[in-house]
Amino acid sequence: MKIAHIYQESNIRFYSPQAAQVHIYHTMRGLQQAGHEVRLLGLQARRVLFSEDLAVFTTSDLPASYYARQGISGSFLFKGFESGLRRVQSELHLPYLALFDSFRMAESAVIHLKGFDLIHERFNLLSMGGTWASRSLGVPFVLEVNADLLRQRALKGHPEKGFRRWLATWATRISFNAADKIICVSKSLRDHLESSWNIRASKLSVLPIAADVIPGRQMGSDQVIRRRLGLGQEPVVMWVGGFFPWHDLDLLLESFGQVLARRPDARLVLVGDGQARASVEKKIAEEGWQHAVILTGFIAHAQVPEMLSIADVAVVPSAPFSADRGGTGTPLKLFEYMAAGVAIVATDNDQAGEVIENNQTGLLVKAGAVDEFARAILTLLDQPELRVRLGRNGMQKAAEKYSWGHYINQLEEIYSTVKQNAPTKPPVAVIS
Missing domain, CATH: 3.40.50.2000 (Glycogen Phosphorylase B;)
Known part of the structure; x- marks a missing residue:
């Protein structure tokens, strides 16, 4: 054709x-x-x-x-x-x-x-x-x-x-x-x-x-990426995307503050850029989280799988902006996380709730629930076996239903x- x-x-x-x-x-x-x-x-x-x-x-x-x-x-x-x-x-x-x-x-x-x-x-x-x-x-x-x-x-x-x-x-x-x-x-x-x-x-x-599944969770580059970002073996929570209103970064930052109180060794890596970056940087400075939050800016899309290789938990915080308010309902990051075999925490909005099976391919949290989102992240950081199971299941589902x-x-x-x-x-x- x-x-x-x-x-x-x-x-x-x-x-x-x-x-x-x-x-x-x-x-x-x-x-x-x-x-x-x-x-x-x-x-x-x-x-x-x-x-x-x-x-x-x-x-x-x-x-x-x-x-x-x-x-x-x-x-x-x-x-x-x-x-x-x-x-x-x-x-x-x-x-x-x-x-x-x-x-x-x-x-x-x-x-x-x-x-x-x-x-x-x-x-x-x-x-x-x-x-x-x-x-x-x-x-x-x-x-x-x-x-x-x-x-x-x-x-x-x-x-x-x-x-x-x-x-x-x-x-x-x-x-x-x-x-x-x-x-x-x-x-x-x-x-x-x-x-x-x-x-x-x-x-x-x-x-x-x-998104396409990349065989091999670590892909041989995780230590290189960690060194590039100034990281040792700290547990990493990662978010990838554009800094836009429908990606609830306020929820993520508030939740990560609670995570940091329980796990001072945790690190949050924000991959991307956009109109809300200035407010994100302001919040980080006000809370004194410069040591714990890393902003990479835009990276080449081909580098996203490498970046995800260091993630212990990947997050999809979404504000309750439905399609009739201008939301997209379909975060690309969701499928890329699954394809990379990373355990996911997501708000139960739109497509995330349709794609993720709670406790099977990720953890779903009610929209706007800061405490619950923080608890879900902590659960995955504290339970490596659960992380591996959810990541493996998500990767399998991505290969079966959501490959290019x-x-x-x-x-x-x-x-x-x-x-x-x-x-x-x-x-x-x-x-x-």
């Missing part, structure tokens, strides 16, 4: 170790390994990145051949008009509407995707490129949705307002209606889209994110069903 994968995010850095990029990388790699032809299109300023290999995930230094041909959007007149309008927009503080970017993406897709069987787009706010391209080419359109981004913007403290909110709502509805299939990363998100956006249930499929190979198999089934059932679409000259 010839598949196009589109992500209309301005200046996307595919080599960055963030969840969206990791997801796209494994999707593209897995489909290619399964024998499909896959083309990736993404925005780079006023150009469209175009790739048939995985080099875009390793470097930003790409030759001109990695940029798509453009028609009208690449012309001197178009660029001049766009520059003038953007200048006025900036001076008058008018909202960014992404219309030029959507046209640019759709036009490049139409040029480069003739003869393709299907377009798969990762949904982004005000992103119309995939929708317009699929209509222009008359091919099936699969939309992957990881959150209600309008509500997530509000959750992050940047709610859409006025005309931009109206346009974002309109564009979202157009994309949802145009899609032949919408892939949701969690059941809670599926239910939210059905109830809040009035999408029929038959259009929605649930496909959680995945399993993910790709399910994705292929979705694609096949869409191709078989999608109505014939004569090309419409939205972009020509």
Whole structure:
């Protein structure tokens, strides 16, 4: 099958170790390994990145051949008009509407995707490129949705307002209606889209994110990582992810304070970065925990398994932000912890409660329960046999149900069903 994968995010850095990029990388790699032809299109300023290999995930230094041909959007007149309008927009503080970017993406897709069987787009706010391209080419359109981004913007403290909110709502509805299939990363998100956006249930499929099991728990690098972080043999509690509101880092820090009171030798390693980092650093300084809490910042995604090799306990604290409030419901870290064979403590929210079997593949704690979360961590630190059992069970479940190979198999089934059932679409000259 010839598949196009589109992500209309301005200046996307595919080599960055963030969840969206990791997801796209494994999707593209897995489909290619399964024998499909896959083309990736993404925005780079006023150009469209175009790739048939995985080099875009390793470097930003790409030759001109990695940029798509453009028609009208690449012309001197178009660029001049766009520059003038953007200048006025900036001076008058008018909202960014992404219309030029959507046209640019759709036009490049139409040029480069003739003869393709299907377009798969990762949904982004005000992103119309995939929708317009699929209509222009008359091919099936699969939309992957990881959150209600309008509500997530509000959750992050940047709610859409006025005309931009109206346009974002309109564009979202157009994309949802145009899609032949919408892939949701969690059941809670599926239910939210059905109830809040009035999408029929038959259009929605649930496909959680995945992670690959790395054979051998220690992978030979644990002592190297410990030395790099200034650690000896102290027990390590680890968290991996973005510092965002739906990851309840306040709960984690409060809980770790209790853990530290009982186990002064315990260490907390926070892997990642994001908007809440400043408040995390402030809390650490106020409590005098600089000796016990290590912040690594962003690391390459390929290094995450190595980092997890030193973890005795991995944690998934999640605030009760359901999909209808902008939460994703599907933390990538959960599957990576399981694949690494690390014992898990998680709040019983959304997908964590669906994936983890309490006392079998991890320990589940009620959302917001600081004392209970601390007790669960201490239980695992104090009971090595329980840690090993939960980690082993989690790894087995990851291999059986949540590997990237399993993910790709399910994705292929979705694609096949869409191709078989999608109505014939004569090309419409939205972009020509």
